[in-house]
Amino acid sequence: MCGIVGAIAARPVTAILLEGLRRLEYRGYDSAGLAVFDGEEIQRLRRTGKVQMLVDAELQAPLSGSLGIAHTRWATHGKPTENNAHPHMSGEQLAIVHNGIIENFEPLKEELVAEGYHFSSETDTEVIAHLIDRAIHSGADLQQAFLSTVSQLEGAFALGVMHKAFPDQILASRKGSPLVVGVGLGENFIASDQMALLQVTDRFIYLEEGDFVQLEKDKITIWDKNQQLVERPIKVFEHNLSVADKGEFRHFMMKEIYEQPEVVKATLQGRITEDRLLEQAFGNGASELFDQVRQVQIIACGTSYHAGLVAKYWLEDIAGMPCAVEVASEFRYRKTVIADNTLFLTISQSGETADTLAALRAVKDQVLASLTICNVPGSSLVRESDLSLMTNAGPEIGVASTKAFTTQLVALLLLTIALGRRNGLSEQQEAEIIGHLHQLPALLLASVRLDKNVELLAQDFAEKNHALFLGRGALYPVAMEGALKLKEISYIHAEAYPAGELKHGPLALVDKEMPVVTVAPNNALLDKLKANLQEVKARGGELFVFAGIDRIQSEEGLKVEQMPDVPEILAPIVYTIPLQLLSYHAAVLKGTDVDQPRNLAKSVTVE
Numbered sequence: 001m002c003g004i005v006g007a008i009a010a011r012p013v014t015a016i017l018l019e020g021l022r023r024l025e026y027r028g029y030d031s032a033g034l035a036v037f038d039g040e041e042i043q044r045l046r047r048t049g050k051v052q053m054l055v056d057a058e059l060q061a062p063l064s065g066s067l068g069i070a071h072t073r074w075a076t077h078g079k080p081t082e083n084n085a086h087p088h089m090s091g092e093q094l095a096i097v098h099n100g101i102i103e104n105f106e107p108l109k110e111e112l113v114a115e116g117y118h119f120s121s122e123t124d125t126e127v128i129a130h131l132i133d134r135a136i137h138s139g140a141d142l143q144q145a146f147l148s149t150v151s152q153l154e155g156a157f158a159l160g161v162m163h164k165a166f167p168d169q170i171l172a173s174r175k176g177s178p179l180v181v182g183v184g185l186g187e188n189f190i191a192s193d194q195m196a197l198l199q200v201t202d203r204f205i206y207l208e209e210g211d212f213v214q215l216e217k218d219k220i221t222i223w224d225k226n227q228q229l230v231e232r233p234i235k236v237f238e239h240n241l242s243v244a245d246k247g248e249f250r251h252f253m254m255k256e257i258y259e260q261p262e263v264v265k266a267t268l269q270g271r272i273t274e275d276r277l278l279e280q281a282f283g284n285g286a287s288e289l290f291d292q293v294r295q296v297q298i299i300a301c302g303t304s305y306h307a308g309l310v311a312k313y314w315l316e317d318i319a320g321m322p323c324a325v326e327v328a329s330e331f332r333y334r335k336t337v338i339a340d341n342t343l344f345l346t347i348s349q350s351g352e353t354a355d356t357l358a359a360l361r362a363v364k365d366q367v368l369a370s371l372t373i374c375n376v377p378g379s380s381l382v383r384e385s386d387l388s389l390m391t392n393a394g395p396e397i398g399v400a401s402t403k404a405f406t407t408q409l410v411a412l413l414l415l416t417i418a419l420g421r422r423n424g425l426s427e428q429q430e431a432e433i434i435g436h437l438h439q440l441p442a443l444l445l446a447s448v449r450l451d452k453n454v455e456l457l458a459q460d461f462a463e464k465n466h467a468l469f470l471g472r473g474a475l476y477p478v479a480m481e482g483a484l485k486l487k488e489i490s491y492i493h494a495e496a497y498p499a500g501e502l503k504h505g506p507l508a509l510v511d512k513e514m515p516v517v518t519v520a521p522n523n524a525l526l527d528k529l530k531a532n533l534q535e536v537k538a539r540g541g542e543l544f545v546f547a548g549i550d551r552i553q554s555e556e557g558l559k560v561e562q563m564p565d566v567p568e569i570l571a572p573i574v575y576t577i578p579l580q581l582l583s584y585h586a587a588v589l590k591g592t593d594v595d596q597p598r599n600l601a602k603s604v605t606v607e
């Protein structure tokens, strides 16, 4: 989703801005642009398509200057055209970049048009540029004009503004959309996330909701939502620079699939001993809060929602804890009944998903405590939740989530143990689960090694238009995640069903053109699942089954890929891997844009 970068320095900033945009590409976008003040004029360049097209255009017509803002746009109001791309300007004086949605832009636009302002785009953003301009023309300085404009805006925004007459500053603000300040030496930056600025700094200020910032070369001044001067701490972001590099892999997604055996170690590190969970991992006061929890409400979107669905099986089965799971965009807009002593659990790789954040804000005062399982330290969900457990997967660049999902599952299993302890999970059972978790990296490695076999299977998929995914129990959400992955990156229509539902409808779709993928680990439901497979076979359907060693035999119309034998509790995590590989290879065979699938965004900061 839209990305912002801004820089004020003693040196030229164009290369910093363009590199920043490249690093934000993973968020998803359809056009890009930048504006740089060269000492006399604000020069602007915009292109539809990839950042590389903007880079090529800048090579032809270089922009130079030490003050600039840049943007990747994911279209909401108006098509992805050059005119709609940011930065937007009011006259030649003022340039602005925006991430978010201004809900009241229509009346504001009518007002400005009536006063003679000309709009050159269909965006909601352009009203902000003209509102600031109007305030300056009535005598305000840039700061006053910016503040009075922001107070008129309804909706969500992160903004960066520069003005020709005020060339020593960038003004920025955030409300509902993410924005960080990057702190340099004699130069300062803004960006939608740290990733964009790691080439110039590792020191960041995480802005709070409603904060307003004046960024000068040597000075950062921040006011809070009540317009009081505030000091926000500077935090050092510890990172591994190789994360933004594909290394030997053709796509980030493949790199991230292969990283899973390693990153789950990072999720577990410091959180478990040989046989015990270290509950302090959930933060100060977590143990006392967990004592009082009587049910869990999970809220998330997309892949993170699927992680929540798996957790429901674990929490009810192992921890005896009632659990409800709902997508954030539904939950936030309905009247909900929150039972006493509810732990409100959000799951999010980005920590910035607008609907998930809004759901948290809506019920924060009604719940016992909020906990987020998240991959981005310092993100809004982490800051606004009472407790957080970081998944430590490292930055995930591929839009289709892989390692973020499996590490979420690991974190959810740790939570299951914590809550289970209070509900009859014995020390022996805990030790058994922890023992299994110690085996997990090796099991994931064994699954990743099936890559070549799965690549062969994918050949039967690339030509198909539809696919059905089946699972039972905690493997049903895994089937849902498999179907989502296939849709996201190969654009093949896929649906998941609990295998027992097959005869209630989807069986009507089964023929040889409809591959049926099934995750069938060895568990109490395997025999039931086998019966469901026969139902498909009897109708000429083509089955692709991932199953434990020697549990199901390949035969005509039924291809079995043998998985390592896994403890039942780990099956949802391990069986996710071949489904990720399957969609990856199907997408590569189809020639789609694996890392940045059309129309999708990594961090969905608007509702």
Ligand code: G6P
Pocket (backbone or CB within 6 Å): 301, 302, 303, 304, 305, 347, 348, 349, 350, 351, 352, 353, 356, 399, 400, 401, 600, 601, 602, 603, 604
């Ligand atoms: C987008 C991403 C998905 C992700 C979903 C929820 O759709 O492309 O990969 O699962 O948002 O995002 P979150 O950051 O809250 O996990």
